[in-house]
Amino acid sequence: MDGENTLVDDTLGTDNLDDDFEPWNPDSDPSLPRDRYIDRELSWLAFNQRVLELAEDPKLPLLERTNFLAIFASNLDEFFMVRVAGLKRRIMTGLAVPTNTGKAPVDVLADVSAKAHELQLRHAKAFQEIGAALRAKGITLASWDELSEEERAPLRELYANQIFPVLMPLAVDPAHPFPYISGLSLNLAVRVRNAKTKKEQFARLKVPTVLPRFVRIDGGGSDKIRYILLEDLIANQLDELFAGMEVVEHHVFRVTRNEDVEIDEDETENLIQALEKELLRRRFGPPIRLEVTEDMDPVTLDLLVRELDVTDQEIYRLPGPLDLRALFDLGRIDRPELKYPPHVPVTAAQLQPSEPNAKPDIFAALRRQDVMVHHPYESFATSVQAFLEQAARDPNVLAIKQTLYRTSGDSPIVEALIDAAEAGKQVLALVEIKARFDEQNNIEWARKLEKSGVHVVYGLVGLKTHCKLALVIRQEGGRLKHYSHVGTGNYNPKTSRIYEDLGLFTSDDQVGKDLTRLFNELSGYAIEKKFKRLLVAPLHLRKGLLKAIAQETKNAQAGKPAGIRIKVNSMVDEAIIDALYQASRAGVPVDIWVRGICGLKAGQEGYSENIRVRSILGRYLEHSRIFSFVNNGDPLVYIGSADMMHRNLDRRIEALVRLTKPEHIQELSDNFDLAMSNETSSWELESDGSWARHAVDESGAPLVDLQNRLMYQISHRPRAAVRL
Missing domain, CATH: 1.20.58.310 (Polyphosphate kinase N-terminal domain)
Incomplete structure (x- = not known):
């Protein structure tokens, strides 16, 4: 991913x-x-x-x-x-x-x-x-049948020189059992007939993943871009691959396998070794879906079904082509007029130097005030990355502690931690090597960190560490000062450009002490039960949120100001949902802003009339989590990493941090107002459980795009208005 x-x-x-x-x-x-x-x-x-x-x-x-x-x-x-x-x-x-x-x-x-x-x-x-x-815009995906002989000639040459040598046809006969079909690979099922004996045989041909899926038909330089799919090109050269045989049928198919990883952490002495062994096993999980082109003949399909042991329910007959993940490659075509207008993130105003040519000083900025950043509208590179890079080179910084769930292999975050360790600082990296589908990457750069002298730990047995935390300890005037970052998103420079996330920077000692205690718990054997500005799962977070929801319910019943607003990726946990139903019954207005799964029913008579649920999808992946409670006029607002799911609340280390600055609380309130407005483009969860898209008004004019609006507002935010 x-x-x-x-x-x-x-x-x-x-x-x-x-x-x-x-x-x-x-x-x-x-x-x-x-x-x-x-x-x-x-x-x-x-x-x-x-x-x-x-x-x-x-x-x-x-x-x-x-x-x-x-x-x-x-x-x-x-x-x-x-x-x-x-x-x-x-x-x-x-x-x-x-x-x-x-x-x-x-x-x-x-x-x-x-x-x-x-x-x-x-x-x-x-x-x-x-x-x-x-095609109307000059980008064509052509079939072999559409090409002239003049166009086919260079493709045949390309096939002979660059494709044919890497193909590996696998026959199926008494001496060659049915081959293993790797998950998500694209394959050709080929039936051939011996010209002499008239005997038919089956062969499987894997479409090489080391070659581009889209093959250029012409040499470029024209405003007309034409491609042919690699499997189409290969399929039309099968006579050469199976020389002396008659090709009877050929069809494309694809298998999806069970790739869930299961590790009993209580029964293993070395988590990395156990995980690496399990990753090898993942490749051989049982098939759970067979995709075939709709023109596949019954004989070929029956053979695949029998050998792969799939049920009729698991067969998906589809018009070609299969595996449209390859369309990511088309999205990289250099045609700016067919893409979103470019957006360059701005540096948060509070983190900009006071003088035009001065060097930014993140620590000085945080001593003045807490800073909340909103990615990708505000730059990750000039905030989170700059924070850690400055810490790595600052001689007064004694220690850096950080959680890492997903990051890129060439991440400047990892490099900053390595630089800090090599400079003699104490550096702790809590690496979650069980982050799904990033396990191998995480193992590799965890070992890289260890070799450089970083103290690498892997969290607590049975719990994934999903919180996004960084703590810098700096010596100032004979005392130690804490500088903290608590975020909603991964420390990943690549995804920070497409994931919408929030992060709080603060030099508040209370947050710093909370993080110090939490890191001690994660790296040692401390069992910490008291945090001041954090809600931490699995011990406190669920209880804290249920308590806040219950307080809103009591306030509404007493005629006091009440209201709940929650933004998450998933809303599944039944206890949280039931508490929200009870709040709705008491008259509390409840706004849920959810990107993905929502197990809550909205607009149901008797228990959820006061609940509205909206979903916003677009240019950026909405990823931040916000928990806001009116609290009788004294707002209680948290941001953090947790979704409302069993695993996040009970089986992960998650952390929410309470915001204290009125301007931060107001900013999130304004964003919620925009998200829930009937003038904003969104999907609304209907009372029958369906999602209705609202993208245009009654006149057919487009509704407000929340992400475009925030992009404009933040990039045009007056610098003087936000600096102290």
């Missing part, structure tokens, strides 16, 4: 299946109806449908629509590899505990399969429409 603008990330809910399939007693609150939740798997598919609707929107730039097609495909792959695989595993192992909607996993799997089939066909149709629109 690193570097791609997927709308899925680790917070979306494709992680740790058992955390989100815990049995829930629907009668835990008898005053609420038993059918008060939306199935989380179908809600996830509804989220990916919203992504698809962006691809279908003709008002969006064409190459951005192409990118959303790729995001949809990438999202769905991960959903099958983990969520669908988990459902199937639970059914096969007899752990078929009913979901919180009362349905058995086998019935949920049937519903998911039906919806996924529908969406994949819709996705294929959208590709055909976008393909026609691209």
